Amino acid sequence: MLNHIWLWMIILSILIAGGKDIYNEMTSDSADSEVVTDKNLNETTYLGKITNAVIESAGVAVKLAIGLIGVMALWLGLMKVAEEAGIIKIIARIVRPITRRLFPGIPKDHPAIGAMIMNISANMLGLSNAATPLGLKAMEELDKLNPEKGKATDDMITFLVINTSAITLIPATAIAIRASLGSANPQQIILPSIIAASMATIVGVTTVKIIQFVQNKRKRSQSVKNGGKA
Numbered sequence: 001m002l003n004h005i006w007l008w009m010i011i012l013s014i015l016i017a018g019g020k021d022i023y024n025e026m027t028s029d030s031a032d033s034e035v036v037t038d039k040n041l042n043e044t045t046y047l048g049k050i051t052n053a054v055i056e057s058a059g060v061a062v063k064l065a066i067g068l069i070g071v072m073a074l075w076l077g078l079m080k081v082a083e084e085a086g087i088i089k090i091i092a093r094i095v096r097p098i099t100r101r102l103f104p105g106i107p108k109d110h111p112a113i114g115a116m117i118m119n120i121s122a123n124m125l126g127l128s129n130a131a132t133p134l135g136l137k138a139m140e141e142l143d144k145l146n147p148e149k150g151k152a153t154d155d156m157i158t159f160l161v162i163n164t165s166a167i168t169l170i171p172a173t174a175i176a177i178r179a180s181l182g183s184a185n186p187q188q189i190i191l192p193s194i195i196a197a198s199m200a201t202i203v204g205v206t207t208v209k210i211i212q213f214v215q216n217k218r219k220r221s222q223s224v225k226n227g228g229k230a
Contacts (some may be wrong), residue, residue: 014050045144112138124168138159162204165197
């Protein structure tokens with residue numbers, strides 16, 4: 001589905017850019033047309049701008065992917081060490097009352113619990129780059145429990161909402177940006193960030209659980225009706 005969305009976004013952007021270039025060429029007066037003799041793709045045309053943006057974005061994507069290799073290796077290694085040392089099980093046991101209600105479809109000792117806990121912890125500390133590989137690892141483990149591959153389960157959706165809202169106790173990235181721009185008090189956003197992220201998480205999780213409850217109730221009633229007819 002996402003592949004089709006991206007394909008149509010690319011096609012539409014090219015068509016719109018080409019259409020605007022053709023329109024500008026047709027509506028330009030004779031004086032402008034005499035001055036502008038180069039009809040090739042360049043920075044003055046929309047298609048040229050798209051071409052430059054594609055090349056620049058490709059370079060940024062490669063740099064980002066290479067930069068994440070070290071972070072992923074480090075944090076996945078630390079997670080493996082913590083798992084072997086039993087730290088993950090201890091933390092999972094402490095937060096089990098919460099995870100059992102948020103993720104009822106996950107077994108209590110499943111590796112996905114540890115990955116999600118580490119991901120949430122990294123987000124709380126403002127380590128977004130460190131949280132990325134842990135979130136991918138958690139989704140990979142959750143997908144192993146997925147009976148319908150290609151379709152997100154309730155637990156995967158709930159985790160995605162928590163990961164996206166990301167309660168952050170120390171917004172290190174935002175503080176660093178404010179400091180680099182000359183803010184007199186860059187850490188002033190800590191309390192507002194905690195309040196905003198907490199409210200986003202509460203609203204997101206509540207909404208997801210209500211929708212899941214309604215859908216599951218509808219499925220149960222539908223199965224009862226089908227069973228009664230049979």
